[in-house]
Amino acid sequence: MHAWPASEVPALPGQGRDLRIHDTATGGLVTLDPGPVARIYVCGITPYDATHMGHAATYNAFDLVQRVWLDTKRQVHYVQNVTDVDDPLLERADRDGVDWTALAEKETALFREDMTALRMLPPRHYIGAVEAIPGIVPLVERLRDAGAAYELEGDIYFSVESDPHFGQVSHLDAAAMRLLSAERGGDPDRPGKKNPLDPMLWMAAREGEPSWDGGSLGRGRPGWHIECVAIALDHLGMGFDVQGGGSDLAFPHHEMGASHAQALTGEFPMAKAYVHAGMVGLDGEKMSKSKGNLVFVSQLRREGVDPAAIRLTLLAHHYRSDWEWTDQVLQDALARLDRWRAAVSRPDGPPAEALVGEIRAALADDLDSPAALEAVDRWAALQQETGGTDTGAPGVVSRAVDALLGVAL
Structure with missing residues (x-):
C-alpha cells in the first residue's frame, strides 16, 4: 500500500531542541x-468513512513530532497502518450494499487526499492489515505455542x-478495563475465556x-491489536521511540499491543513513550463515526x-486537550492566516531569529502549538504596527512556519 506525497520541509538555520512529551505510561513528561x-x-x-476533524487532530500531533525531530537533524522512520x-468496515459495506474492499480503497484514497492537502508528512511504510496477514499468522502461532x-x-x-507488565500503559483498574473493552471492540462477557479481558488474536x-x-490456525482473519504489533x-x-494515537487507543489497543509484543519478545517496553492526542467534540459529544456528529476535512x-x-x-x-469544533474556531483560524500572509508579504520586517527560537522552544515543550502560534502572532502584529528593516525576515518566518508547523504561507 502506498502513502501520500511528501511536501518539502524547508531547512532552517541552527538546530531544534530535543522533544519533551507526555508519556501515558509514566504519567509525566519524558525527554x-x-x-x-x-x-x-x-x-x-x-x-x-471520510477523515473527520478528530482524525486530523491526531495526525497533526504526530506530524509535529516528526517536524521537531527533523529540525534536530535526525531522520524519522514513521510507520502507519x-x-x-474489521467489523465496522464490513458492517458499513453491508449497510450500503457495496463491496467491502471497494469501500476500503475509496476511503483510504480520500484519506490520502486529505493528508496531502493538510501537508501531513507521510509515513515511510504505510501498511494495510490485509497485506500484513502473512506476518501476523506466525506471531499468533508463536504465542499459542508458548x-x-x-x-x-x-x-x-x-x-x-502471560505478560507481567500488562496494565502498565493505561494504569486502569480491572473494572474500568472491562467496561472499555466492551465499548471498544472486545468481548469480555464471552463464556469460556480465561480472563474477560483476553483479546482475540x-x-x-x-x-x-x-x-x-x-x-x-485455520482460515480466519486477525484481531485488531496483533495487526499493529506485527507491522511495528x-x-x-x-523499543521504538513513540507509539501514538488518539486517547481512546490507550486502552485496549495500545495496552494489548504492548503485551502482545512483550510476550513475543520477552523485552520491555514495546515503546519508550505512549503519546495520546485528545478528542475533538461537536455539540457537546466526542466526534465519532458511531455518533454521526462529524466534520469532514474533505467537505x-x-x-x-x-x-x-x-x-x-x-x-x-494543545494536542492533549479535548476541544469543541465550532464555526468560530475556524473563522479565527482564517483571520489568523490572513494576518500572517499579509505580514510575510511585505519586503522587510522585524528580525525573525528570536521568533524561530520561540517556535522551537514551544514545540519541544510537549508540542505546545498554541504558544508557537502566539509567538508568530506577536511578530505579525509588530510587523503591522512598526514594520522593520530586515529584508530577510519575512522569508525566515514563512520557512519556519512551513517547516515547524506545516502551514504554507
Whole structure:
C-alpha cells in the first residue's frame, strides 16, 4: 500500500531542541533521545468513512513530532497502518450494499487526499492489515505455542496474564478495563475465556465474511491489536521511540499491543513513550463515526476552505486537550492566516531569529502549538504596527512556519 506525497520541509538555520512529551505510561513528561533515526508508529484509520476533524487532530500531533525531530537533524522512520478489514468496515459495506474492499480503497484514497492537502508528512511504510496477514499468522502461532494464547471454539485468544507488565500503559483498574473493552471492540462477557479481558488474536472464519489461510490456525482473519504489533515489529523492532494515537487507543489497543509484543519478545517496553492526542467534540459529544456528529476535512475542502486554515484550527489547541469544533474556531483560524500572509508579504520586517527560537522552544515543550502560534502572532502584529528593516525576515518566518508547523504561507 502506498502513502501520500511528501511536501518539502524547508531547512532552517541552527538546530531544534530535543522533544519533551507526555508519556501515558509514566504519567509525566519524558525527554526523548532517539539517536540518529527516530522511530514512531501511529495507528491509522479503519477506512469506512471520510477523515473527520478528530482524525486530523491526531495526525497533526504526530506530524509535529516528526517536524521537531527533523529540525534536530535526525531522520524519522514513521510507520502507519490501515485497518482495512474489521467489523465496522464490513458492517458499513453491508449497510450500503457495496463491496467491502471497494469501500476500503475509496476511503483510504480520500484519506490520502486529505493528508496531502493538510501537508501531513507521510509515513515511510504505510501498511494495510490485509497485506500484513502473512506476518501476523506466525506471531499468533508463536504465542499459542508458548502458552500465551489459547483456542476457544476455533478462535485464538491472547492471555493477558502471560505478560507481567500488562496494565502498565493505561494504569486502569480491572473494572474500568472491562467496561472499555466492551465499548471498544472486545468481548469480555464471552463464556469460556480465561480472563474477560483476553483479546482475540485470530478470528476463525465466519460465513459470509472474508477470511484467509492461517496455516495451523485455520482460515480466519486477525484481531485488531496483533495487526499493529506485527507491522511495528517488522518495520521498527522493539523499543521504538513513540507509539501514538488518539486517547481512546490507550486502552485496549495500545495496552494489548504492548503485551502482545512483550510476550513475543520477552523485552520491555514495546515503546519508550505512549503519546495520546485528545478528542475533538461537536455539540457537546466526542466526534465519532458511531455518533454521526462529524466534520469532514474533505467537505470543508469542497466548500473552499483553505487547508492551511484547517491546520491552524488544529494547531490552536494543545494536542492533549479535548476541544469543541465550532464555526468560530475556524473563522479565527482564517483571520489568523490572513494576518500572517499579509505580514510575510511585505519586503522587510522585524528580525525573525528570536521568533524561530520561540517556535522551537514551544514545540519541544510537549508540542505546545498554541504558544508557537502566539509567538508568530506577536511578530505579525509588530510587523503591522512598526514594520522593520530586515529584508530577510519575512522569508525566515514563512520557512519556519512551513517547516515547524506545516502551514504554507
